[in-house]
Amino acid sequence: xxxxxxASILANENVLLRMSAPTGEVSxxxxxxxxxxxxxxxxxYKYLNGEAIEVLHQPRAHADMVTIVRDRVRAMxxxxxxxxxxxxxxxxxxxxxxxxxxxxxxTRTFVESVYASLSSSRTN
Numbered sequence: 001x002x003x004x005x006x007a008s009i010l011a012n013e014n015v016l017l018r019m020s021a022p023t024g025e026v027s028x029x030x031x032x033x034x035x036x037x038x039x040x041x042x043x044x045y046k047y048l049n050g051e052a053i054e055v056l057h058q059p060r061a062h063a064d065m066v067t068i069v070r071d072r073v074r075a076m077x078x079x080x081x082x083x084x085x086x087x088x089x090x091x092x093x094x095x096x097x098x099x100x101x102x103x104x105x106x107t108r109t110f111v112e113s114v115y116a117s118l119s120s121s122r123t124n
Contacts, residue, residue: 010044011035012057073111077118086115 016035021027044055053071072091081089092107 006032008037009033009035010037010039010046010055013038013040014057073114074118077115083112083115087111 016038019027019029019034020031039055039057042057042059046053046055051071054074072089073086076086076089076091087108092111
């Protein structure tokens with residue numbers, strides 16, 4: 001699948017199934033908006049710009065299109081950083097403008113939740 005030089009779109013296979021249509025039917029979304037790479041399992045590991053990332057599909061989230069990329073916070077937790085240090089490192093940089101600028105506390109809360117999840121799984 002190609003996207004004519006635009007950014008790649010990684011998503012769980014369910015996203016592609018929802019966005020496309022069976023042969024002979026009209027898709028509810030233009031093909032240029034479809035994922036260019038999909039994964040069937042609950043997680044996908046890959047390298048992006050020299051960094052290892054983990055993409056997790058969240059099937060019980062509000063929609064099956066929701067995935068969480070939490071590699072930056074995980075690396076910091078594994079490195080022994082405290083929540084304050086992780087917040088100061090700004091792991092959501094690059095996403096705040098689009099997703100967190102209306103409510104900066106939402107970004108802090110998101111990072112705190114990811115940190116808590118990763119910290120508890122590390123100690124269990």
